[in-house]
Amino acid sequence: MDQINYGYSTKNITIPQRSEYIKTLIEKTESFIKRLRWKAYFYLNPDRSPPGKENYGFKSRKCPPQIKELSAFENDLLELISHVKFKNVKCAFHDQLDRDSTSIKNSDKLVIPADKTTNFYNLSLDLYNKLLVDNITATYKATDNNVVNEINRDAKCLATKLDLADRIDIPAKKEAYITLKDHKPNFVAKPKCRLINPAKSELGKISKVILDKCNSKLLAVTKIQQWKNTMAVVSWFSNLANKSTTSFICFDIVDFYPSITEDLLSQALNFALLNDAISEQDLDIVMHCRKSLLFHDGNPWVKKSSEDLFDVTMGSFDGAEICELVGTFLLHKITQKYDIGRIGLYRDDGLAAFDAPPQKIERIKKDLCQIFSNYHLRITVEANMKTINYLDVTLDLTSGQYYPYSKPNSIPLYVNSKSNHPPQIIRNLPSSINRRLSDLSSNEAVFNKVAPTYQQALNDSGYTHKLTYSESSQKKKRNRHRNIIWFNPPFSMNVKTNIGHLFLNLVKKHFPTGSALHKIFNRNTLKISYCCMGNIQRTINSHNQALLTKSTTVINDSCNCRNKDICPVPGQCNTSSPVVYQATVSTIERIETYVGLAESFKPRYHNHIKSFNYSRYANDTALSKYVWHLKDNNIPYTITWKFLKKASVYNVTTKRCNLCLWEKYFIIYRPQLASLNSRLS
Numbered sequence: 319m320d321q322i323n324y325g326y327s328t329k330n331i332t333i334p335q336r337s338e339y340i341k342t343l344i345e346k347t348e349s350f351i352k353r354l355r356w357k358a359y360f361y362l363n364p365d366r367s368p369p370g371k372e373n374y375g376f377k378s379r380k381c382p383p384q385i386k387e388l389s390a391f392e393n394d395l396l397e398l399i400s401h402v403k404f405k406n407v408k409c410a411f412h413d414q415l416d417r418d419s420t421s422i423k424n425s426d427k428l429v430i431p432a433d434k435t436t437n438f439y440n441l442s443l444d445l446y447n448k449l450l451v452d453n454i455t456a457t458y459k460a461t462d463n464n465v466v467n468e469i470n471r472d473a474k475c476l477a478t479k480l481d482l483a484d485r486i487d488i489p490a491k492k493e494a495y496i497t498l499k500d501h502k503p504n505f506v507a508k509p510k511c512r513l514i515n516p517a518k519s520e521l522g523k524i525s526k527v528i529l530d531k532c533n534s535k536l537l538a539v540t541k542i543q544q545w546k547n548t549m550a551v552v553s554w555f556s557n558l559a560n561k562s563t564t565s566f567i568c569f570d571i572v573d574f575y576p577s578i579t580e581d582l583l584s585q586a587l588n589f590a591l592l593n594d595a596i597s598e599q600d601l602d603i604v605m606h607c608r609k610s611l612l613f614h615d616g617n618p619w620v621k622k623s624s625e626d627l628f629d630v631t632m633g634s635f636d637g638a639e640i641c642e643l644v645g646t647f648l649l650h651k652i653t654q655k656y657d658i659g660r661i662g663l664y665r666d667d668g669l670a671a672f673d674a675p676p677q678k679i680e681r682i683k684k685d686l687c688q689i690f691s692n693y694h695l696r697i698t699v700e701a702n703m704k705t706i707n708y709l710d711v712t713l714d715l716t717s718g719q720y721y722p723y724s725k726p727n728s729i730p731l732y733v734n735s736k737s738n739h740p741p742q743i744i745r746n747l748p749s750s751i752n753r754r755l756s757d758l759s760s761n762e763a764v765f766n767k768v769a770p771t772y773q774q775a776l777n778d779s780g781y782t783h784k785l786t787y788s789e790s791s792q793k794k795k796r797n798r799h800r801n802i803i804w805f806n807p808p809f810s811m812n813v814k815t816n817i818g819h820l821f822l823n824l825v826k827k828h829f830p831t832g833s834a835l836h837k838i839f840n841r842n843t844l845k846i847s848y849c850c851m852g853n854i855q856r857t858i859n860s861h862n863q864a865l866l867t868k869s870t871t872v873i874n875d876s877c878n879c880r881n882k883d884i885c886p887v888p889g890q891c892n893t894s895s896p897v898v899y900q901a902t903v904s905t906i907e908r909i910e911t912y913v914g915l916a917e918s919f920k921p922r923y924h925n926h927i928k929s930f931n932y933s934r935y936a937n938d939t940a941l942s943k944y945v946w947h948l949k950d951n952n953i954p955y956t957i958t959w960k961f962l963k964k965a966s967v968y969n970v971t972t973k974r975c976n977l978c979l980w981e982k983y984f985i986i987y988r989p990q991l992a993s994l995n996s997r998l999s
Contacts, residue, residue: 319445319509321500322429322438324418326779327731331738331814332415336404340987341807341979342851343399343817348982350805350990351392354839355382357803360722361838362387374524376485387835391828398821400986403814411736411780422854422861433497433512435728438858443865450614453513457576458612458619466491466618466626469609473519474502476603480524491613492516493866501725515631517610522635524992525607529639533646535595543662544642544874548709548891549757551689552720554662559863560673561615561715566703567661567670572696574666575637576621576646580628582693583608586647587817609635631817656682668697669708671715674701713756719760721768727994730772735780740809742850748776750781755785762787802845809848813870818846878920886959892920896977898963898984900991901926901941905948912941913992915981917967923959940994962991 334342356431359382360367413634422429441449470488477483488646496511537544545551558564586603587925590596596604610629612619621629630640645663661670667798670681670686683701690697700706705714712723724730732751735744755772759765765787772783807817820852822841829839879885879890887899897919901912916922929935929942936946962984 319506320440322440324438324854327436327733328438328520328735328858329733329853330415331851331853332419333407333412333858334851335478335811336812337983337987339810339813339851340399341983342404342975343402344982344986345979346806346808346849347395347399347493349775350803351388351395352382353390355385357838358385358388358835359383360833369819371481373482373485374480374527376482376520376523377826379484387833391824394824394828395821396986398815398817398824400989401815402817403537404812405811405814410794411734412738419854419857422857426865428862428865430862431497431858431962432500432502433661433714434725435680435725436731437692438726439498439500446496449509449511450494450513453496453511454494454612454614454619457513457622459619459622460617461611463618465620466611468625469519469611472609473521474604476521476606479599482524486520486678487506490970491616492518492620492971493616494612494614495862496892512632514633515610516612516633518631519607519633520635521603522607525604526636526639528596528604529636529643531640532590532600533596533639536590536593536643536646539593539595540646540653541658542646542651542653542951543659544646544649544954545662547666548711551662551664551708551713552711552758554659555671555713555720558671558715561718564671564673564715565679565701566706566713566715567672567686567699567701568703568706568708568783569668569670569686569697569699571668571690572698574641574695575632577632577695578630579694579707580608580626582647582695583628583630583640586644587695589647589650591642597883604636604640607634608633610932648693648695649688652686655685660808664709664822667709669706700793719764720758720759721764722758722772732774732775732779732781739850743850747809748781748785751776752783752785752788753902756788802843803839805844805850807846818848821846873918886887886923887919887961889921890961893961893964894918895964896967897961898977898980900960900962900984902958902960903944903948903955903994904958904992905953910944910993911991912939912944912994913942913962913984915977919961940996944994946969 358379362385376707394571395863425440427442428446430439430441430446432438468883473486474488476481477486488949494513494515496513496515499505499510499512502510536542543554545554585607587596587601591598591601609627609630610621610631611627620627630637634640642665645665647665649661651960656670656672660672661668663669670682672682674682679702683699685696687699704716705712710723711718711720731746733739733744737744745939749773755769756765759768768785769785776785805821807821823843825839825844829836829844876892877885877889882888885891887893896915896917898913898915899919899922901914903912914922926939926941929938930945933946936942945955945957964981965980966978967977985995
């Protein structure tokens with residue numbers, strides 16, 4: 319196990335390949351056009367507006383109808399994509415990123431991140447699998463697919479009741495993985511890991527919304543100190559009276575997520591029910607989302623300690639909200655005996671401050687241990703402390719001061735000023751760091767003491783900004799609901815075309831005052847905001863995924879034609895890989911091309927042949943229409959086939975189909991390869 323030091327943040331973005339940029343641009347444009355079409359459709363047909371219902375952020379899978387009033391705008395927008403120009407970018411920093419990316423991709427070892435620091439470690443496949451299996455078998459046991467099917471059936475019933483069954487995917491069987499706890503003692507000799515289970519039902523998104531509302535109502539009723547961020551802790555600390563005679567009790571709930579039992583969560587939910595913070599139907603959804611499975615090598619595992627699949631997993635959509643709800647319930651029990659303003663909790667980290675002699679503080683410490691023990695939770699406690707490191711701030715009762723804190727082996731790393739981020743992000747990053755440090759510093763003297771470390775990190779990242787203390791200004795932002803549809807093209811510094819300027823000109827051109835859609839589509843309602851391309855962290859994740867699936871994936875590129883001489887793609891026609899293919903139709907006078915996709919090419923090829931031979935299938939594709947046009951006019955032709963790209967199909971996690979995007983890439987950006995295809999659908 320070798321530690322890796324890249325010397326920069328893995329959030330830095332490399333300059334992508336041009337084809338990858340165009341593919342992402344097509345994806346974002348397609349999403350934008352769909353939203354435009356739905357908006358225009360319901361505006362032009364108000365009698366068909368959908369009934370108002372809670373969709374919890376799930377989008378409709380239905381394709382919007384084409385709107386003739388939008389056709390010209392859509393054509394010009396696709397024309398913009400097809401004519402995007404690029405330029406060469408010479409930069410030593412990006413040369414380094416490219417070298418590191420290539421090194422990562424060519425490595426035969428996994429790159430595993432640390433749990434709470436910026437460190438990475440090279441692990442062999444054997445060592446990684448051993449650590450993963452050890453962590454899984456410690457708390458999980460194998461089960462069968464009948465359990466998976468039962469959970470999916472229950473999820474479908476709940477989704478149907480909410481009228482969202484057509485919007486929610488079946489849970490993906492995502493493999494569990496680990497991160498390394500290198501901040502733990504004796505890490506090198508005995509590595510400790512955090513087991514992450516990313517396999518989760520999308521109903522968890524609904525549960526998250528429900529629990530968010532529930533927690534907000536409970537906090538409003540109980541007035542308990544359930545902190546949401548560091549600034550809430552700082553505000554609590556600043557308002558403490560008699561700091562000089564007060565002492566801290568700091569406690570941490572050991573393995574909080576997996577230690578939450580079904581009985582404890584039921585008690586917390588009943589507490590919420592009594593306070594009218596949640597409904598009976600919502601309870602069913604929250605409890606169903608606790609039926610969790612872990613997947614390893616494609617096989618399901620369940621928690622050993624649970625007979626009915628109950629688990630609160632690291633990585634679930636609503637795991638943090640579950641912790642907050644249980645934390646609120648526990649704080650309610652504690653504050654029945656102690657002052658409500660003297661103790662608070664952030665997820666699994668608790669902090670209390672009591673103006674009492676050391677002996678009483680020790681008794682309070684024992685009381686806390688007993689209260690948590692009653693619910694089968696174990697805590698580690700430090701009592702009678704005058705200075706404490708809590709979250710990312712140090713609180714000092716003796717001086718009444720507070721200042722930023724980071725773990726000893728954690729070095730601040732910032733996105734480089736030359737990173738391929740949108741300019742506004744690079745421009746605003748130093749000021750946001752300055753503001754954060756100022757907010758976490760009680761005065762200018764404290765700020766000046768801690769600033770050099772962060773100033774050095776900024777300088778190393780290529781910034782010239784000088785960190786200076788500024789008084790915290792916690793002004794409440796004015797939240798105005800704006801009915802805006804955002805176009806989010808990707809940003810890349812090697813793109814020569816000014817996409818934002820051209821897009822806004824198209825809005826002005828196609829939706830002038832007096833046009834049918836001007837009221838809903840204008841410069842105030844259609845705006846642009848650039849998104850980011852993949853960073854180094856994504857490169858690392860892709861590399862790890864490729865290594866872990868390489869040994870289990872078998873690609874079969876072969877031919878099963880009886881007559882090998884007439885094989886459409888010699889030696890590869892029976893490939894098991896999803897492909898984007900091209901058919902070239904040649905006549906004496908001209909050559910036409912057609913691009914299509916297939917999860918399995920051979921059946922798709924036979925369907926094409928059927929459409930060429932039987933007139934009732936003549937209108938199946940643009941290719942068959944053209945072939946029948948040639949046949950009707952007695953024009954001799956030949957057809958040749960080839961593969962343009964192998965790509966992955968739709969992924970329920972990313973909501974992305976790379977196969978579809980590559981097909982659209984060739985049709986829109988390489989029109990010479992797809993002369994028969996339509997550019998607008």
